[in-house]
Amino acid sequence: MSSYNLDVFFRPRNVTVVGASTRKGSIGCALVDNLLEGDYSEKLFLVNPKGGSLKGLPLYPSVAEIDGKPDLAIVAVSPSAVLGEIEALGKKGCRGVVVITSGLGTGDGSLKRQLAAIAARYKMRIIGPNCIGILSPRVGLNASFSHVPGLAGDLALISQSGAIVTSVADWATQKHIGFSGLVSLGDKADVDFGDMLDHFAMDPHTRAILLYVESIKDARKFMSSARAAARTKPVVLMKAGRHAEGASIAASRNGSMVGSDAVYDAAFTRAGLLRVHDLDEFFDAVETLTHIRKLKGPDLTVLTNSTGIGVLAVDDHIDLGGKLSTLEETTTERLNALLPDASSHSNPVHIANDAGPERYSKALDILMDDKHTNAILVMACPSALASPIETAGAVIELLEARKKSRKRHIPVFVAWLGGGAPVAKMFEDADIAHFSTPADAIRGFSYVVKHMEAQNELMRMPPALSDFQPDLEAARTVIDNALVSGNQWLDAVDVSRLLQAYNLPIAASFAAATAVEAAQLAAPLIAKHGAAVVKIDSPDIQYKSDIGGVALNLSNSGAVATAAQQILTRAHEAYPNADIRGVTVHPMMRRHHAVELLAGMTVDDIFGPIMVFGRGGTAVEVIRDKALALPPLDMLSARDMIEKTRVNRRLEGYRDTPASNKEAIAEILVKISQMVADFPELQELDFNPLLAHADGNMIADARVRIAPTPQKSHPHKRFAIKPYPQEWEQERELKDGRTVTIRPMRPEDEALFADFFDHVTDDDMRLRFFSAARSMSHAFIAKLTQIDYARSMAFIAVDQKTGEMLGSVRLMGDANHEKGEYAVMVRSDLKGLGLGWKLMKLILQFAEKDGFREVDGEVLRSNRTMRQMCEALGFETRMDPDDPDLVHMVFTIKDISKKIADLI
Numbered sequence: 001m002s003s004y005n006l007d008v009f010f011r012p013r014n015v016t017v018v019g020a021s022t023r024k025g026s027i028g029c030a031l032v033d034n035l036l037e038g039d040y041s042e043k044l045f046l047v048n049p050k051g052g053s054l055k056g057l058p059l060y061p062s063v064a065e066i067d068g069k070p071d072l073a074i075v076a077v078s079p080s081a082v083l084g085e086i087e088a089l090g091k092k093g094c095r096g097v098v099v100i101t102s103g104l105g106t107g108d109g110s111l112k113r114q115l116a117a118i119a120a121r122y123k124m125r126i127i128g129p130n131c132i133g134i135l136s137p138r139v140g141l142n143a144s145f146s147h148v149p150g151l152a153g154d155l156a157l158i159s160q161s162g163a164i165v166t167s168v169a170d171w172a173t174q175k176h177i178g179f180s181g182l183v184s185l186g187d188k189a190d191v192d193f194g195d196m197l198d199h200f201a202m203d204p205h206t207r208a209i210l211l212y213v214e215s216i217k218d219a220r221k222f223m224s225s226a227r228a229a230a231r232t233k234p235v236v237l238m239k240a241g242r243h244a245e246g247a248s249i250a251a252s253r254n255g256s257m258v259g260s261d262a263v264y265d266a267a268f269t270r271a272g273l274l275r276v277h278d279l280d281e282f283f284d285a286v287e288t289l290t291h292i293r294k295l296k297g298p299d300l301t302v303l304t305n306s307t308g309i310g311v312l313a314v315d316d317h318i319d320l321g322g323k324l325s326t327l328e329e330t331t332t333e334r335l336n337a338l339l340p341d342a343s344s345h346s347n348p349v350h351i352a353n354d355a356g357p358e359r360y361s362k363a364l365d366i367l368m369d370d371k372h373t374n375a376i377l378v379m380a381c382p383s384a385l386a387s388p389i390e391t392a393g394a395v396i397e398l399l400e401a402r403k404k405s406r407k408r409h410i411p412v413f414v415a416w417l418g419g420g421a422p423v424a425k426m427f428e429d430a431d432i433a434h435f436s437t438p439a440d441a442i443r444g445f446s447y448v449v450k451h452m453e454a455q456n457e458l459m460r461m462p463p464a465l466s467d468f469q470p471d472l473e474a475a476r477t478v479i480d481n482a483l484v485s486g487n488q489w490l491d492a493v494d495v496s497r498l499l500q501a502y503n504l505p506i507a508a509s510f511a512a513a514t515a516v517e518a519a520q521l522a523a524p525l526i527a528k529h530g531a532a533v534v535k536i537d538s539p540d541i542q543y544k545s546d547i548g549g550v551a552l553n554l555s556n557s558g559a560v561a562t563a564a565q566q567i568l569t570r571a572h573e574a575y576p577n578a579d580i581r582g583v584t585v586h587p588m589m590r591r592h593h594a595v596e597l598l599a600g601m602t603v604d605d606i607f608g609p610i611m612v613f614g615r616g617g618t619a620v621e622v623i624r625d626k627a628l629a630l631p632p633l634d635m636l637s638a639r640d641m642i643e644k645t646r647v648n649r650r651l652e653g654y655r656d657t658p659a660s661n662k663e664a665i666a667e668i669l670v671k672i673s674q675m676v677a678d679f680p681e682l683q684e685l686d687f688n689p690l691l692a693h694a695d696g697n698m699i700a701d702a703r704v705r706i707a708p709t710p711q712k713s714h715p716h717k718r719f720a721i722k723p724y725p726q727e728w729e730q731e732r733e734l735k736d737g738r739t740v741t742i743r744p745m746r747p748e749d750e751a752l753f754a755d756f757f758d759h760v761t762d763d764d765m766r767l768r769f770f771s772a773a774r775s776m777s778h779a780f781i782a783k784l785t786q787i788d789y790a791r792s793m794a795f796i797a798v799d800q801k802t803g804e805m806l807g808s809v810r811l812m813g814d815a816n817h818e819k820g821e822y823a824v825m826v827r828s829d830l831k832g833l834g835l836g837w838k839l840m841k842l843i844l845q846f847a848e849k850d851g852f853r854e855v856d857g858e859v860l861r862s863n864r865t866m867r868q869m870c871e872a873l874g875f876e877t878r879m880d881p882d883d884p885d886l887v888h889m890v891f892t893i894k895d896i897s898k899k900i901a902d903l904i
Contacts, residue, residue, distance in 0.1 A: 003815035005125045006199045008096035010136040010181050012072035018085050019076035020046035022054050027076045030145040039140030063088035074143050076100040083114055090122030099128035116189045131186030132162030137179050153178020156200040159212035160185050176428050177290050180206040194225035198815035201229035208289045211237040219607045219720035223271055224790040230272035231458055234451045236285045237273045239264055263604045266628040272454040274447055288444035291433035292411040297374035298449045299325035301367050302348035304379040305355040310348040313438035320446045331370040338362055356386040357394030364398055375411040377441055382418030392423045396430045415441035459782040462634035462747050475501040479681050483708055489539045490704040492584035502671045506699040507589055513582040515564035519557040521585045531555045531588035534564050536571045540578035545618055547574040589698045593657040595650050596689035601676050603683055608718040609676050615647040616689040632723040633673035638666035658694035677723040680715040681706045722789040734833040745794040750785045752805035759827040767863045768825045793846050806830055809839035811847055820847055822857040848893050855891040
């Protein structure tokens with residue numbers, strides 16, 4: 001994450017064009033023309049080695065000769081000249097550069113890499129290379145070669161493609177839609193999606209963010225920024241390369257790795273982004289989000305003068321998973337009094353073909369009062385009996401009148417099938433989302449609903465997994481022994497031991513070198529379970545059933561011996577050079593009516609570990625019923641994976657088949673996710689089939705692939721979403737002798753806050769929150785407990801005996817991961833026991849280890865206890881020049897271990 005100096009691209013003090021040209025049709029000429037047409041004609045430096053003048057402005061022969069300090073520069077020169085110009089700009093103190101030039105290459109030693117290194121040395125931000133530039137309509141800046149300057153507004157567009165920027169800007173200008181900024185990122189030598197998301201998420205002039213993505217280069221940075229942005233405002237995304245053919249074209253152009261589109265989709269969903277799939281959808285989303293700010297619920301009421309288009313709209317709405325509102329009885333009574341008998345007085349509300357402006361206005365007024373209605377779609381078909389323009393005017397007048405009188409106001413959007421451009425302009429000027437077809441209108445509404453649902457998903461509190469402590473030592477032994485032996489795949493016995501260490505339901509496995517030994521090992525299993533299973537044991541044969549390497553339902557020792565010998569023979573014939581160690585013997589776990597599932601993990605080149613769940617069995621590749629998710633998983637995200645699959649319906653039971661225990665299946669997925677977080681050596685997990693049954697679940701077959709990892713590499717480094725940092729868990733004893741567990745905060749800790757605040761006095765509430773108010777909403781507490789460990793941290797202290805929350809401390813990092821703001825609070829009845837001191841020392845230690853340079857916090861001047869503790873820890877007190885009641889406590893992190901000798 002990084003946001004430093006990004007303001008220079010949207011509010012520069014001046015602009016320098018390196019490569020300015022008098023030649024018509026050249027990029028250098030187009031850049032100058034666009035800048036002169038805006039508000040920077042008197043803040044412009046033009047550079048061209050030939051010197052002279054251009055449109056009344058001097059042409060400086062070099063950057064060094066500029067009479068002033070460049071703030072923002074646009075570089076459009078040959079590839080070989082780029083590095084020299086960037087160096088010169090850095091020496092002049094330039095803060096940001098847009099590199100238009102293409103052809104700088106990729107990879108080690110490329111001009112692109114050298115460009116980034118020079119810029120970093122001067123703390124100079126780079127957009128590009130290979131981009132069309134940036135537009136900041138709010139300040140009249142068109143630092144691009146776009147043919148339109150864009151209108152000022154509150155949407156932000158971040159695009160990897162310059163053509164998308166110009167296309168959207170052109171379309172939006174025609175629709176009178178404005179932007180706070182339009183950015184063409186190009187090949188992303190420095191500034192990328194994560195940086196821009198952080199910038200626009202905090203920008204008060206931006207209400208919604210639009211993304212056009214071809215590839216992501218830093219998955220963790222993108223996910224952290226995207227999740228933060230999506231919590232504050234709508235983020236709509238279009239990803240190119242949904243299919244392998246398209247993705248390979250995009251990759252060949254920008255040198256980026258190609259990730260599976262299904263993985264990208266899982267990442268976007270986890271981040272709370274609203275994905276669309278083509279430009280029409282993109283524009284529909286913009287249209288709706290431009291005009292509809294907030295939606296209280298998904299229930300829709302349809303008002304129309306045509307039964308046909310009403311039915312079409314409802315069909316589309318239901319197809320997209322929408323719900324129609326059930327009108328209140330009083331609403332129906334009022335409609336009955338207004339409408340002719342031929343009308344429909346239920347939803348959709350058909351007000352008859354002869355409906356004119358007055359009937360539309362009165363019917364809409366009635367529906368606006370209906371408490372069950374969250375939004376209204378008003379549709380009109382052209383008719384000789386009513387003017388579409390007059391009808392549109394009546395709708396607009398009603399909505400304006402209700403606003404002025406402060407009557408109940410809910411989102412209204414329209415689909416006018418007549419009236420053309422004049423009607424469209426009327427609705428646009430009235431700030432009403434308008435569409436030309438019912439399908440477009442319903443699709444536009446669906447985006448607002450999806451955004452609302454995504455916000456709710458981000459705020460959900462997951463239930464805690466039942467007390468679960470894996471046997472990490474046993475699992476580590478299995479993995480280390482396999483690595484020492486040089487094995488890439490764990491054998492069946494080791495797989496059983498690994499899974500049993502995580503309390504995952506898998507039957508024990510026994511290795512047999514010969515058919516006779518297999519029969520001996522199978523005897524007690526048959527006696528207990530009624531039958532045994534024999535499988536080939538070879539690290540070189542992963543898909544055992546493909547060669548007849550599995551035999552089921554062996555009910556006696558003789559059958560086991562025969563089957564084992566046949567399996568060994570087939571294996572030697574199919575793979576004469578394979579390492580065939582014998583067979584493994586397992587109990588036959590009978591599950592009548594069991595559903596075969598697949599659960600596992602694979603590692604994506606871009607997003608790292610990816611969890612997989614779906615329909616299992618030998619036809620898994622043919623059925624292709626699976627859901628992907630980025631770990632770490634909690635119980636809610638695990639349930640979501642299950643519910644996204646078609647096999648989920650079978651798990652709910654049917655006819656004589658009882659429902660499976662989906663909660664237990666979700667627990668299995670969470671445990672797998674934790675195992676992947678604990679052991680970076682795990683490269684692939686394939687549990688197929690996982691037999692799901694009402695009486696219990698059982699992993700019938702499992703494959704585990706491992707690989708050594710760098711010794712100094714943190715086990716969580718490969719995750720796109722940083723998992724729970726278990727290494728920070730610890731026990732501490734307070735002065736009264738009680739033992740507390742101090743650990744990173746988890747989302748499910750929300751349940752502890754109500755009791756905690758009951759033990760905090762009004763005075764302490766005021767000192768912490770600058771207010772004694774006790775109304776803590778779910779959304780507020782969710783923001784406290786749902787921590788993005790990649791940029792912030794919160795620790796919670798819990799009483800080991802009672803499980804009560806005793807205190808917490810948090811560090812909220814800035815986008816540059818340099819400064820963090822602390823906040824600490826301890827129960828009022830526990831003051832003087834040293835808990836606040838321990839929490840503050842711990843958060844400072846975390847800040848140092850995580851790379852922060854400074855920790856600060858705002859404290860009321862009257863909060864002497866906090867000020868004294870901070871000063872004792874080494875904080876500096878700085879007065880707030882704007883508020884005499886506040887002081888700033890600032891801790892500069894240099895060598896914290898010397899400052900606080902007794903840190904953990």
